[in-house]
Amino acid sequence: MYSRRDLLKNVAAIAAGVSAAAVSRSALAAIPEAVIQTSPNTMGPLQPNNGRDYNPVVTLNGWTLPWRMNQGIKEFHLVAEPVLREIAPGMTAHLWGYNGQSPGPTIEVVEGDRVRIFVTNKLPEHTSVHWHGQRLPNGMDGVSGLTQKAIAPGKTYVYEFVARRPGTFMYHPHADEMVQMAMGMMGFWVTHPKEPHPHIAEVDRDFVFLLNAYDIDPGSYTPKIMTMLDFNLWTWNSRAFPGIDPLVVRTNDKVRIRVGNLTMTNHPIHLHGHEFTVTGTDGGPTPPGSRWPEVTADIAVGQMRQLEFVADEAGDWAFHCHKSHHTMNAMGHDLPNMIGVDHSGLTKKIQTLVPEYMVMGERGMADMTEMAMPLPDNTLPMMTGDGPFGSVEMGGMFSILKVRDNQPANNYQDPGWFEHPAGTVASEWQGGELAHPERNGNSGGQSMPLKHQHQHNIEMKVRKPTSHDGH
């Protein structure tokens, strides 16, 4: 979680980067200065200070890349490079990304903008950048070998095109793709409409993040790049719960959440306490007549979805992938189901030989969160997160939508835990002894007695083989 001071400092740092690039030595240089950001904190929205105006997005645990205007062209500078990314406090990964981070910075432009992007390759192998979902000249599509030469290490390439349609996009390499995406190379792109659009709502809060996944053995730092499906860290913008910042909004705000999936499996993204509609995909805004209410949107591989709703229920609402193993951090998967098996005698005997020995899962896995289990360096507990009522028992793709009546507009500071009105929290029954449960089929119990007692004599009919005549 970030403090307000951090947020201001970081916004100021970005602003300083912009003005330095705009007015000093770089103003005369051929290539705009690359702005680097290494903090994993959620940066405040980057308000446009030139070009067409728009309402900027907020990148969860990320930031927006500043640009410079050069004779009417918006110029950005992306640097593909190895980065250190804190996945959550206690674990840092050696990834590849852009401008100091994985994912790279969000790029925000306006429909009709002519955009020029310089891409410098500081990786040990060649790369390219594909602008997923964009209308552009074929030679700007970034498919190495097919539409351009790969960008060799140390080289800088230039992409230039007009952002022709408004919407939600992403960028990623189209060179040694499996390795480079498994290492974290990706970023978000938003093209805002140049004028009010009938299918694009104006919203109060506009969040963006990418779904990504890594396979990093506990105690190690670098993802295994040959993993195809069995990843062990399920992340949003290369962060795992409890490292994912909350989405902070004010009661009755119109909220848009844009999500892109660059993992190798689908993610049913589920919001508690509200219904949303899918208002757009990477193909553009959906016509309003095609929308229906949902509380879970499945986001397939390579897809993007825009979820929109009015946040009219104050509280701390869970927001997560509905695949339960995607809300867990790295673990061994090959465990037998131990529920109901009593190891108490056995454990003590083994502990005289192996003092740290413990049994997992004899009452479910929740005990795991409370065990002070020794972990190797640089790994995360499988299920964790201290909530106001105890452990949240989550990891991975999990965050919290925090809806508050008094959250100031444009303020993303974590307001702390929700203060529940009296009498609105589930609590322990204090009404005395519980009635002994009646088995259905005896009397039916006191609340729903059976009308009649039936006794059926069930007759078994056995079909015997037909005669063997003819053999």
Ligand SMILES: [Cu+2]
């Ligand atoms: Cu998932």
